[in-house]
Amino acid sequence: MTEHRPEVSTEDFVKLYGAQFQEDPATLYGRIRQDYGGVAPVLLDGDVPAWLVCGYREVHQVTSDSQLFARDTRRWNQWENVPADWPLLPYVAHNPSVMFTEALEHRRRAGAIGDALSSVDQFDLRAHCEQIADRLIDTFAGAGEADLITQFAMQIPLLAIAKMYGMPEAETPALVRDVAISLDVGPDAIPAYGRVQESMGRLLALKHRQPGHDVPSHMAQNPAGLTDAEIVQDLLVVTAAAQQPTANWIGNTIRLMLTDDRFAMTLSGGRGSVGEALNEVLWHDTPTQNFIGRFATRDTQLGGRRIRTGDLLVLGLAAANADPHVRPDLAGGAAGNHAHMSFGHGEHGCPHPAPEVAEVIARTTVEVLLDRLPDLSLSVPDEALKWQRSMWMRGLESLPVTFTPTYVASHVASWG
Template identity: 40%
Template sequence: MTVPAHERTAAASQGPTPPPGCPAHSDTGPGGVTRLYGPTAGTDPMGLYERLRAAHGPVAPVLLDGDVRAWLVLGYLENRDVATRATQFSRDPRYWHGWRSGEIDPNTSPLVPLIGWRPDCVSADGEEHQRLRRAVTASLDQFDHRGIRRHAARFAHQLVDGFCERGSAELVSEFAEHLPMLVLTQLLGMPDAYGPQLVHACRDLIKGSEDALTHNANLLRTLEQLVTSKRAMPGHDIASVLMDHPAGLTDDEVMHHLRLILLAGYETTTNLLANVLRMVVIDPRFRGTLAGGHMTLPEAVEQVLWDEPPLMVCPGRWATGDTSLGGQDIKAGDMLLLGLAAGNADQAIRPTPGARVHHNRAHLSFSAGTHECPGQDIARVITHTGVDVLLARLPDVDLSVREEELDWRSSTWTRHLTALPVVFAPRAPYVEEDADPMPAPPPPSALVPLPPERPAHDPVVPAPPAPRLSLWARLTRFLRAR
């Protein structure tokens, strides 16, 4: 791992020191410090955060995979403090003393793809961050919301067509995991066919599986070929705007920003969409009020962002010098993690857990400060459109198992629904006569595909059905003919 040429603040600190008397249990590591990758973190992360809050206050010592030490910020105000004070808490991971102390092996640790330094705006502060951030913002702002909604609606209809005649579906693997990726590949300028493979790679990379480094290398190889293709044949896409922006990004910077947009945009949007679908299908308060007009879909989305953030923990910030936070002594080079879900549940700002928030966007789900997610509105548009299309096509959709049977899979960073099985009255596929043609993606031969091997359970996006006019389309054609 590269360390800046200029001298960093002393690396004497070795990370959070566990307080005396910290009780040991099955989720604890050396010194009695809680593991964020232990059994409880995988099954009940919110309960774990509350126990940490009760034991340590708004900032708690924790261990990451491999017993790597860090501080988890649990308080709402403390999270905002860390996120908005870039001079004290840098986004540049090269400040971390763990690289020099040997606490982590940069060649083997699954943490590296998430906390390692990269030439992108997430790893930069100050003027360098502003230069790179301007290019990213411009690449995202070229798409108006109507255009994104049109893409999302088209793909949502294709996905629903894949199961609507069946009368049953599993909305996570057949809908929520694919819609965001299909839209993102379109915006990035990649072939739609890459979607299924990228879903598997991104999910494994985010959860920090043993193959995380391999998936990261394969993803970078694919994006490198995309950059080469776009240099030769630019288009109306994120990759082309990044390359042509006055900020003068190098090919390496373009590639890493495409990786950033793909990973961050996919995981958060998929989890948000799955959680909103679950709420709409299960919760009678929201299903009834949505149908009755008392709660809009955007309001329901913001409620989910408060209650079930798509990213539970955000890596990371690094202390540039000794300081104090939430009653804890933070040393220069210490790693801090933003506890977005824990901050949203902080009773200091939200005394009644789960209370309706009424369009309040003060949550931490997209972080805060200069590094707040620039693509959050795109995530909202994809989610709104996906749910709209699904409910319009399948208004009688209902859960096919008991709510208690639903299961979640959690990692250090995220928590997502594993399955959402539903039933509904079978319906014919949908055909939209006047749909705008989509821009042609670059030929697949111009890109290096991800490895062909894929687990047998990994779903494949259904192919668009053969043209088949619905009753409404036939009626419209008849009226036009007259």
């Protein structure tokens, strides 16, 4: 029987912003769950009210019922209280991408994306990621030191995506630069996003003239009959979804392997523990911490809370993974347990095989790094590492390391 919790007043709300989320979010989520249960009343930036769904069972319930907890942000009952410069507006401003579609329309669009990603040869992708990682390592191998976030992890996913998209080599550097800028919160973000959109439009036009074995071509040829505007929007979604989370997954995994004694043997040349480390990060330090969200289509009950029509529910993916009812024992590792919520769940979760593609990219690049630089070590104490200032994503600002310098013959880099 569901426990009933009384109505809450504004002073009971948890502020879901601020420095408390940078250093030890897992402890904070644990306190929230202990004090409020699986659904907590929260305030987003600007003290806009919402619900944080922080219990594993409750997140599973919300993501499994897309009719009751829908995705279209126009359902939100707080629009009149959202200022034009609200910092979270990019997460909720409706656009015609697959992100905000529902029911049959969502299945049509997401199905086309899944079909296109299924066409990716994962053996070829792995080989290309090995080349990308090798070339990036070549740029700093002789220095004996590097920042593995800016010089390595942040660059790899987009270079892999560019290959999957069949993007002309000459356009890849500009895409990498503009996507990085567009994902920032600075004044250049919107113009950069416009350039990325124009780049995808040019790419799709090229694929109409010269179709190939790549993601845009497969989407254009899909029986779902996507329009060019739909394809461009959805290519942007896939690009953004692949870049930051995968880069953070790589960075968080390298950090785990450099700071946890259980992975010491891997650093001396073995590969056996890389998959275990990747999975453990998804459980304990997942790149996507929270996600906006779902919107109640009618008054209902969830976790003993009274949810009103149009209420916003923030999916607490990291909090759900840390739920003691499901969380794997840290001492025993998380090997073999893939029931985490890091890729979402239900029809609005990451479409198959997106998680597999992301894992190929992440696992390959970590393995190549350990093969090339087996004596890698942090150049600062673990506690000195700084996390990005975000409650939505979990990733390091930098990951400074040292290693034995390795001579690399000079060559002109090519991303083809």
